[in-house]
Amino acid sequence: MPTRVLAVLIVASCVVATTWSGIQLERTVGGETREKELLLLPNGEHLKIASLGQAPLLADLIYLWAIQYYSVYGREDRFRYVQHIFGDVIAELDPHYIDAYWMGALILIVEAKDLDAGLELLDQGIESNPDNWILPYLAGWECYHADQFECAESYFAHAEKLPGVPVYVKRSRIGMAAAKGDLRRAYAMWLDVLQDPVADAGTINIAERQLRHLKVKIDVEEIQSWVERFRIENVRWPSSLTELVQRGYTDALPLDPLGRPYSYDGSVGIVAAPTDRILPEKS
Amino acid sequence: MLERHPSAAAAIVAIGLNTFREAIRDRVLYLLLVFALIIIGVSRLLSLLTVGDEEKIIKDVGLSAISLFGVLTAVFVGVSLVFKEIERRTVYTLLAQPVHRSHFVFGKFLGLFAVLLLNVGLMSAALFALLFFRGAAPWPLLPAVLLIAVELAIVTAFALLFSSLTNPVLSSVWTFAVYVAGHLSWSLLTLREKVPEGFARWVCDALYWVLPNLKRLDLKAQVVHGAEMPDAYVALAATYGLGYAAVIVALACWAFSRKEFL
Amino acid sequence: MASGNVPALEIEGLHKAFSGHLGIGRHPAVVDVGMSIRPGEIFGLLGPNGAGKTTTIKMILGLLRPDAGAIRVFGLPCASREARARLGYLPENPYFYDHLTAREFLDFYARLQGIARSFRRDLVDQTLERVGLGGRGDAALRTFSKGMTQRLGLAQAIQHEPDLVILDEPMSGLDPLGRREVRDLILGLREAGKTVFFSSHILQDAEMICDRIAILKSGSLLSAGRLDELVSNQVRWFEVTIRGTLPAGVDAGRPAGREDEHLVRVPDIEALRALLDRVREGGGQVVSVWPRRDTLEDLFMQRIGAEKAAHRESSRA
Numbered sequence: 001m002p003t004r005v006l007a008v009l010i011v012a013s014c015v016v017a018t019t020w021s022g023i024q025l026e027r028t029v030g031g032e033t034r035e036k037e038l039l040l041l042p043n044g045e046h047l048k049i050a051s052l053g054q055a056p057l058l059a060d061l062i063y064l065w066a067i068q069y070y071s072v073y074g075r076e077d078r079f080r081y082v083q084h085i086f087g088d089v090i091a092e093l094d095p096h097y098i099d100a101y102w103m104g105a106l107i108l109i110v111e112a113k114d115l116d117a118g119l120e121l122l123d124q125g126i127e128s129n130p131d132n133w134i135l136p137y138l139a140g141w142e143c144y145h146a147d148q149f150e151c152a153e154s155y156f157a158h159a160e161k162l163p164g165v166p167v168y169v170k171r172s173r174i175g176m177a178a179a180k181g182d183l184r185r186a187y188a189m190w191l192d193v194l195q196d197p198v199a200d201a202g203t204i205n206i207a208e209r210q211l212r213h214l215k216v217k218i219d220v221e222e223i224q225s226w227v228e229r230f231r232i233e234n235v236r237w238p239s240s241l242t243e244l245v246q247r248g249y250t251d252a253l254p255l256d257p258l259g260r261p262y263s264y265d266g267s268v269g270i271v272a273a274p275t276d277r278i279l280p281e282k283s
Numbered sequence: 284m285l286e287r288h289p290s291a292a293a294a295i296v297a298i299g300l301n302t303f304r305e306a307i308r309d310r311v312l313y314l315l316l317v318f319a320l321i322i323i324g325v326s327r328l329l330s331l332l333t334v335g336d337e338e339k340i341i342k343d344v345g346l347s348a349i350s351l352f353g354v355l356t357a358v359f360v361g362v363s364l365v366f367k368e369i370e371r372r373t374v375y376t377l378l379a380q381p382v383h384r385s386h387f388v389f390g391k392f393l394g395l396f397a398v399l400l401l402n403v404g405l406m407s408a409a410l411f412a413l414l415f416f417r418g419a420a421p422w423p424l425l426p427a428v429l430l431i432a433v434e435l436a437i438v439t440a441f442a443l444l445f446s447s448l449t450n451p452v453l454s455s456v457w458t459f460a461v462y463v464a465g466h467l468s469w470s471l472l473t474l475r476e477k478v479p480e481g482f483a484r485w486v487c488d489a490l491y492w493v494l495p496n497l498k499r500l501d502l503k504a505q506v507v508h509g510a511e512m513p514d515a516y517v518a519l520a521a522t523y524g525l526g527y528a529a530v531i532v533a534l535a536c537w538a539f540s541r542k543e544f545l
Numbered sequence: 546m547a548s549g550n551v552p553a554l555e556i557e558g559l560h561k562a563f564s565g566h567l568g569i570g571r572h573p574a575v576v577d578v579g580m581s582i583r584p585g586e587i588f589g590l591l592g593p594n595g596a597g598k599t600t601t602i603k604m605i606l607g608l609l610r611p612d613a614g615a616i617r618v619f620g621l622p623c624a625s626r627e628a629r630a631r632l633g634y635l636p637e638n639p640y641f642y643d644h645l646t647a648r649e650f651l652d653f654y655a656r657l658q659g660i661a662r663s664f665r666r667d668l669v670d671q672t673l674e675r676v677g678l679g680g681r682g683d684a685a686l687r688t689f690s691k692g693m694t695q696r697l698g699l700a701q702a703i704q705h706e707p708d709l710v711i712l713d714e715p716m717s718g719l720d721p722l723g724r725r726e727v728r729d730l731i732l733g734l735r736e737a738g739k740t741v742f743f744s745s746h747i748l749q750d751a752e753m754i755c756d757r758i759a760i761l762k763s764g765s766l767l768s769a770g771r772l773d774e775l776v777s778n779q780v781r782w783f784e785v786t787i788r789g790t791l792p793a794g795v796d797a798g799r800p801a802g803r804e805d806e807h808l809v810r811v812p813d814i815e816a817l818r819a820l821l822d823r824v825r826e827g828g829g830q831v832v833s834v835w836p837r838r839d840t841l842e843d844l845f846m847q848r849i850g851a852e853k854a855a856h857r858e859s860s861r862a
Contacts, residue, residue, distance in 0.1 A: 003291075007385070011533040018526030021519045022492070025499050053466035053497065056504040057347040060340050064332050096508045099335035201336050285668075285706045289630065289659030297656040301642070308644050371640040376701055379606050380657040381630035544608040545563070 048093055059094035066090070067103070082108055087121045091128065098202050101125030102138055106209065115146050126158075133165045134203050141210060144186070145217075166199075168192040183221065187214045212257040216273045219254045223262055223271045226250055237269035294382045295390040302364065302394025311359050312398070319352040319406050323413060338419045339507055345410035346427055346503045353403055353435045358458045361395050361442035366451040375544065385536035392443055392532050399435045403428065423509060426517045427502040433524035434500045438462055440531035447538040465497035495527050551620045553709045553740035554582040554605065559614035561600055574600045576764040579614075582742055582757070584708070587735050589751035590744040591845070592761035598744040599637055601761070602713050606634055618709060630658075633702035637713040639694060643687040647678055647697055650686060651704060658705040672704045677726060691718045699730065710734055712743035716750050728754055748841045752776075760845060767848045776844055780836040783817045785809045789829035792820075806832065 051058040066085050086104025090097055101121055109118035122139040129135065140155030159169050168189060193199060194207040223241065226249045230238045238244055241253055241264045255261055260274045306312065326344035330337040368374045377387065407428050411421040441461050445454035468491055475487040499520050505512060561575040575597040582588045590598050603609040605616050607624035618628040641650060651669040660668060673682055676696040681689075689697065695718060702710055715731075716724045731741050731754055745751055751758055752772070759769035768775060787807050811817050817834070824831055 007533075011530060014526045014529040014533070018523055018530060019492075021523035021526065022496065022499075024519050025496075025516075025523060052463055053501055054347045054351065056507060057343040060329075060333070060343050064329065064340075067332070067334055094504055096504060096510065099339075103334065205335060286661065286664070287630070287659045287705060288661075289626075289657065293659065294657050297653060301645075301653055305642060305644055372636055372638070373641055375606070375608060375636040376634060376639065376641075376654070376698070377657070378608060379629060379632070379634035380654065381626045381659075382657055383626065543610060544603065 051093065055093040056097075059090050059097050059100070062090055062093070063097065063100050063103075082112065083117055083121060087124050091124055095128035098125065098129065098132060098135065099205075101135060102202075102206055105138070105142070109142055109146075110213075115142065115148075118142060119151075131162060131164070133159050133162045133169055134206060136162075137169055138206055138210075141186075141190075145213070166193075166196055168196075183214055183218045187211060187218065190214065216256055219256065220262065220271050220273055222254070223264075227264070227269050227271060231269060237266055238264075239266050240264060241271075289381045291383070291386055294380075294386050295393065298387055298390025299393040299397065302391045303397050306360050306364060306395060306398040309360050309363070311363070312356060312402070315352045315356050315359075316402060316405065319348045320409050322348045323406070323409050327413065338414065338417065341410075341413060341417070342424060342507045343503065345406075345413070346424065346431070346507070349403055349406045349410065349428065350431045350434070350501075350503070352406065353399060353431060354438050354462055356402055357395070357399055357435050357438040358442050358455050358462075360398065361439050362446050362451045362454045362458070364395070365391070365443065365446035366454075369544070378544075384540045384542075388443060388447070388536045388539045389532060392439060392535070395439050395443075396436055399439060400432060403432050403435065424506050426512070427506040429517060430500040430502055430520055430524070433521050433528070434497055436528040437465070437495050437497070437500075437524055437531065440528045440535060444531055444535035444538060447535055447542055461495070462497070465495040466501070468494045468496050469498050495524075500524050551584070552581045552617075553584045553586075553619060554580075554588075554742055555615075555617045555620075556580050556601070556605075557615045559601065559604065559616065560612045561597075561604060561609065562612060573764050575604070575611075577614075578761070578764070578766050580759050580766070580769055582740060584619075584740050585735065585738055586756040587731060587741045587754055588743075589755035589758040590742065590761060591748060591751055591758055591841075592744075592746065592767075594746055595763075596761040597764040598746075598761055599713055600764075602711060602744060605711060631707055632709040632711055633705065633707035635695075635698045635702040635710075635712045635715055637717065639698040641686050641694065641697065643685070645686055646683050647673060647686065647689075648682040650697065651700055654701045655704060660705065668704065672700045675703070676700045676730070692720065692723050695719060695723070695727075699727070703730075703734065707739070709740045709742065712741065714745055715743055716745060716747060724750065748845060752841045758841070760848060762849060762852060767852065768844070772841070776839050776841055778838060780813075780838055782837050783811050783814075784835045784837060785811060785817070785820060786832040786834075787824055787829050788832050790827055791829065792823040792827040 048055050062085065082104055086100050086107075090100040090104075094100075101124065105118040105121045105125075108114045108121060119139055119142065122135050122142075125135045126132070126139070136155045136159040140152045140159065143149070143152035143155060156169075159165060190207050190210045194204060194211065196203075199207070223244075226244050227238060230244060230247065230249060238247075241262065244250055245253060253261065256273055258274075263272050263274060264270070265272070323341075323345050326341045329344065330340040333340055368377075374387075378384065407424075410424070414421040414424075438458060438461075442454065442458045445457045448454070449457070471487050471491040471494075475484055475491075478484055478487060500523075502512070502517075504510075557579050559575050559578040560573075562571040562573040564570070565572055578597070578601060580588075580590075590601065592598055600609065604611050605618070605623050607629070616623040619631055621628040621631075645653065648669055651672055652665055655665045655668060670682065673679055676699050678693065678696055678700065681693065686694075686697070695715070699712075699715065702712065712731075715727050719727065728750065731743070734741050755772050757769070757771050758775070760767040785808070787809060788803075788805050791807055791809075809820065811820050821831060821834075
């Protein structure tokens with residue numbers, strides 16, 4: 001019966017088309033599997049399995065939860081699991097979730113004061129997103145803030161080579177060398193990033209944070225210089241920062257980017273910024 | 284003498300339309316649709332809680348809702364329609380008509396798929412409208428939505444296949460099992476490396492190629508992050524998916540042709 | 546108009562057994578059944594519930610596959626499209642798509658039969674009239690009563706004017722008026738030269754309209770043949786109702802419910818004449834005379850009884 005033959009032919013050609021396109025897809029995108037040493041995979045992989053194909057959504061939900069969790073200051077051992085949550089779970093569910101990498105890294109560096117752990121997380125992000133320039137750029141700056149200039153230089157070199165990177169990033173390595181100690185120069189470089197018309201929301205966020213961080217440092221340096229001058233001229237530390245204003249060393253005291261005054265310990269003459277927070281405070 | 288010219292095309296269209304009209308009246312369909320729309324709306328609220336890209340949450344929730352509720356609709360409405368027909372013996376008089384049994388299955392498939400496309404269309408329209416409202420361009424999401432529709436074609440085909448073979452509870456379970464296995468087929472590649480050479484490895488390979496690789500039809504992460512896809516990826520993936528669905532529909536036709544009605 | 550030597554329906558050596566519970570054992574449903582239905586006749590497939598009538602009919606329609614045997618519709622293999630194009634079918638206790646109206650329902654079936662759009666509307670209206678659903682074209686099927694559903698089922702079976710109409714328990718669930726209408730419809734079909742094959746467990750319905758019958762019990766054929774050959778027209782006895790005084794020496798018989806009436810049974814026409822004379826002489830009144838003829842039920846009970854006896858014999862042996 002001709003119709004039966006026709007039907008068989010159609011089905012056969014569907015099988016061929018499916019198999020051929022399957023092979024093509026395998027070649028281009030296949031082999032996305034991760035090499036792991038153990039078959040019993042850590043929690044990230046388990047979650048990915050449990051998510052049934054809704055992994056990016058699950059990454060979002062965990063990220064949201066993590067932000068709420070880490071906003072509660074004063075929890076014991078808050079930082080023990082930052083790497084696990086951001087680096088293992090979220091990164092596993094959605095390896096391209098850039099926000100998670102830098103947020104986690106900043107929590108580690110600024111709040112837990114663990115530069116190495118933060119850099120490790122950024123490294124993970126860089127490895128999963130080889131075309132992303134903001135992560136190595138940020139890593140470079142964090143090294144710079146910690147005065148680790150070789151480390152910074154290698155990150156900037158890495159960032160420079162990426163395709164499609166903005167012009168000012170190319171200047172960063174040279175600029176940073178010159179900016180060793182020159183915070184205002186660094187501030188200007190991040191301002192470039194902020195004002196770049198094609199920067200996305202995540203990059204702008206990072207730039208804003210860096211600028212705030214630098215402003216604090218600049219302010220502290222500036223106030224500290226006035227304190228030193230006072231001491232030289234008056235053989236004692238000023239009793240408070242307002243005394244600097246009263247005695248005419250400055251017209252007004254700068255406030256930190258969140259509008260809070262800088263703290264000062266009169267017994268040893270040290271100016272400090274109010275506690276560094278990455279996330280909005282929650283009680 | 285009454286003039287009669289039974290034709291396959293006319294029969295398939297008639298059955299497809301009838302199935303479409305019957306499915307449209309299924310209350311489960313509306314429940315699922317309303318749920319999906321609510322969740323898309325709620326994503327707007329969730330986006331207020333995040334730090335970073337707010338639209339990402341809306342896009343993720345939206346695409347996941349369309350995909351998940353699409354699958355639920357495909358399974359429940361698909362299985363129940365066939366079950367109702369067989370249980371209530373509506374099918375007896377139909378099979379007495381001068382129409383091949385396979386035409387019925389194919390017509391049913393087209394009718395169901397049309398309902399699912401309508402569903403996906405409505406949910407996408409809601410999602411796109413929400414994104415428009417917030418000033419974000421929704422068009423990059425289109426390839427993901429297209430491939431979700433292709434994924435639903437595969438799930439519907441399996442629902443029809445299993446409905447011809449067994450009772451509705453088992454049909455639903457089996458169809459879900461295939462859906463889950465399809466999303467996890469990538470893990471077979473990992474498993475393959477851990478397993479000793481020989482037969483076991485061959486089984487892993489065979490399973491990997493036979494099961495539908497639904498992850499290839501999943502562009503949710505890519506479109507939300509605006510990643511570059513290789514050339515003609517969507518066309519290739521759609522060919523793969525639709526071809527696969529066609530083969531399963533053919534299998535379902537064959538199973539239904541062999542079926543005995545006790 | 547179907548004519549010629551080709552039987553409208555021919556069944557040969559049909560066997561079907563079903564697997565038992567959990568796949569253990571096999572229960573025979575139809576055992577070596579065969580019959581031949583001529584074009585233009587009304588054929589009744591009779592038997593108690595569970596005899597295998599519906600199973601046989603399902604095999605004619607291709608809903609079940611026989612284990613052995615062959616079924617041909619006008620010489621064509623029964624499961625083929627060509628065969629199905631020549632028949633119409635009403636299943637037992639039919640159920641139809643709730644969401645359609647009667648008109649939409651019949652239109653759908655007309656489409657499947659390949660009837661052109663220009664003819665469909667009128668055909669549907671005519672068919673609705675034929676089955677007595679004239680004004681209900683736009684009513685939704687979910688509002689239909691059992692009787693209305695049955696009529697609609699008949700409608701889709703005859704709409705396309707098939708040469709062979711197969712009805713499984715067409716009178717079930719109908720009130721006496723409905724059954725009368727179905728009987729008339731079947732007679733009308735024969736009038737138009739169609740062949741009707743129907744199954745029933747109600748013998749009286751078959752007796753009224755069938756040309757030929759087959760009796761099935763427990764999957765086997767008990768009898769088959771022309772109704773007037775199987776069931777003779779001979780009178781078994783006469784029942785005479787007499788009012789007034791009984792002639793002397795007559796068996797009183799069973800009281801007829803009225804004080805002054807008696808029921809007397811006489812074996813043949815000679816005895817009847819003798820009784821009538823004596824009643825007249827005695828001054829009594831003959832109210833009625835009723836000849837008791839063989840019915841299908843008698844045949845049936847006789848055959849079943851014989852079956853049971855044979856069964857007892859074999860189990861004792």
